[in-house]
Amino acid sequence: MRTRPLKVALLGCGVVGSEVARIMTTHADDLAARIGAPVELAGVAVRRPSKVREGIDPALVTTDATALVKRGDIDVVVEVIGGIEPARTLITTAFEHGASVVSANKALLAQDGAALHAAAGQHGKDLYYEAAVAGAIPLIRPLRESLAGDKVNRVLGIVNGTTNFILDKMDSTGAGYQEALDEATALGYAEADPTADVEGFDAAAKAAILAGIAFHTRVRLDDVYREGMTEVTAADFRSATEMGCTIKLLAICERARDGASVTARVHPAMIPLSHPLASVRGAYNAVFVESDAAGQLMFYGPGAGGSPTASAVLGDLVAVCRNRLNGTTGPGESAYADLTVSSMGEVVTRYHISLDVADKPGVLAQVATVFAEHGVSIDTVRQQGKDGEASLVVVTHRASDASLTGTVEALRKLDTVRGVASIMRVEGE
């Protein structure tokens, strides 16, 4: 084994960073044996240097992250700051100064992955980011390497633990959205400002990353259709139960049936209780992958948290260090397929639509005509009358999102339709 250690600079020492530093110390012998050389924590860039960090030599702590990545003797920079800047500049500076990079930064990778990969490639360095998607669950590596000889057609997953916790709570207790969110906040599963999670921004970033890798095509964050889960109601869950379904916030990356284009989207959806994703509880994540040869695979585990994320970071660190010792790099960006990324209108799926309608004869015929005129075929209809008002629940066959949108616009114009109570996609069948 080489005795000269590989030097690691840690950018950020919060929940994830402190766990990375801890494991680097406690598991130093194992890491050295697995890499073939010891790894040494050479510096830790933080915002608040005065904070006591147990187990970290205060002499390593600096507030000057730029100087740290510019030192020139750093082998690997571990970036766990998050956000776009200064992370982006620090990562490119690291490449320029000879370091490879391990990052957990989904927002940055989703927004600027192509440029960062280009910078890594230009300098012959590695950029690894298993921790950016679904925490500890090995997902990037299986998609990028294990399935490298296969053709992935769909990635369907629960990639945000906060929203899964909230939806699971609503499902199991009948609580409304706000009540379940309050509990998630109290238990530390949701942040004080939960926007990134509940509005689907976090999941959309992960969907962009997953779609890019799965389809060997650049998928920008803007390409991902995004709909949060704040409008999901207890009534929606009752409807889902009647259909033998539950509701999950899903990230769905799909190849069109003709193979020529792909889509990526994040939205709440009903899925059958028999689907493996339906039983993913609490803050867990799970991702279903469908490919030509392998068929259906599922990857399940904790999607967030300091330790799980640190596990993913350290797995990447070992790989990057091994590559460095071998004088090589791992697989970089693979975007050769360059497929068209279609908009949401092209997505084809099924829909569950609840309408508030007048309780009088002929309404169903009117509604059914609107569906037919827009080429949306109806699977089932259920009518419930109450006090002169009635609700009509329509479940469609597969139709394009554009056709469904046209249908709903036309429905809203009918005198007999008082309102569209909810529209929910039905997936995983």
Place this chain on the structure above:
Amino acid sequence: MRTRPLKVALLGCGVVGSEVARIMTTHADDLAARIGAPVELAGVAVRRPSKVREGIDPALVTTDATALVKRGDIDVVVEVIGGIEPARTLITTAFEHGASVVSANKALLAQDGAALHAAAGQHGKDLYYEAAVAGAIPLIRPLRESLAGDKVNRVLGIVNGTTNFILDKMDSTGAGYQEALDEATALGYAEADPTADVEGFDAAAKAAILAGIAFHTRVRLDDVYREGMTEVTAADFRSATEMGCTIKLLAICERARDGASVTARVHPAMIPLSHPLASVRGAYNAVFVESDAAGQLMFYGPGAGGSPTASAVLGDLVAVCRNRLNGTTGPGESAYADLTVSSMGEVVTRYHISLDVADKPGVLAQVATVFAEHGVSIDTVRQQGKDGEASLVVVTHRASDASLTGTVEALRKLDTVRGVASIMRVEGE
């Protein structure tokens, strides 16, 4: 991209091999783009050359596998013959003649993995075998690479599709073992001679491979305790149901709580219905991995079949070809931890024991005394009397297998114990 192709020799052209050849042809452009050079099927060694093989140039077919691997211009040998010989000699010959190897051969890897890894290392070549365990499910790569920075404590999995199909059928229909086996055979899930599957030999080979990788320790096939599932009865399933459990044939690789030793075993076991492995249906496989930092991960998918296995083989092929172009090799055997592999007696778990006893006062006291004398603490007891006979179902707390064995021997000597109807371990709690 390099234009000179990498040459692949395929040993075996059965269900898996023909699928590997087919995908190499139909996905040639994708494979070339992902590898960075085209791959060419340079030869196919078969036993029956006269058989028509659609899509394979007859000029490539040979019965002389040895001459094929000795050609000297082969970059990668794909071995999908199975069995010990001639596969072992062909693989070592391939290394000697400059080729790297992708194998799907669990029996060979479990028996001679160390020697094969040594041969690969000696010649600076790769030995990859993702397809040897759990078909298409990425498992070797996640354990060996994604979790390289973590400490794996347990691998608990359903790694044999045939037995899972049979047990699932028994569970869902109340059928007995023979009836369920007959159905599995009729549907092609079980071979004419099902011994390797139902007696746990296949799962034991996979357990040895998984334990070796998970614990960075050589685990020989002989180190794996093995108990088949032919004795599992419909009555066992009724008992399991009463406990809120089902029965699965599990491969379990565990680190002892003191961290100094490991065990590997294959046997039927009760697991709670709430455990994710309980809902693995039909011929699917799933493996649960528990580690210090990542927590609980699960990997699920088709565990066998031509296409899924070919997917795993081709993923390895892409990786090995990339390594070759980069003039490097991937991670080899990692056995540095060299932990003690303990025997079954050291395994600590819970037990479900059904006894046929005389229906008279004092029997429970006698039985309970035997458990106490052997240091096995009882969790619950259920007595059922019928026609002068009674059954006693005891569920224990955690105890060593050695203590349990001693207890059962002593129970058999009691006059009041007519027989030990079944002993089943309880896992996954």
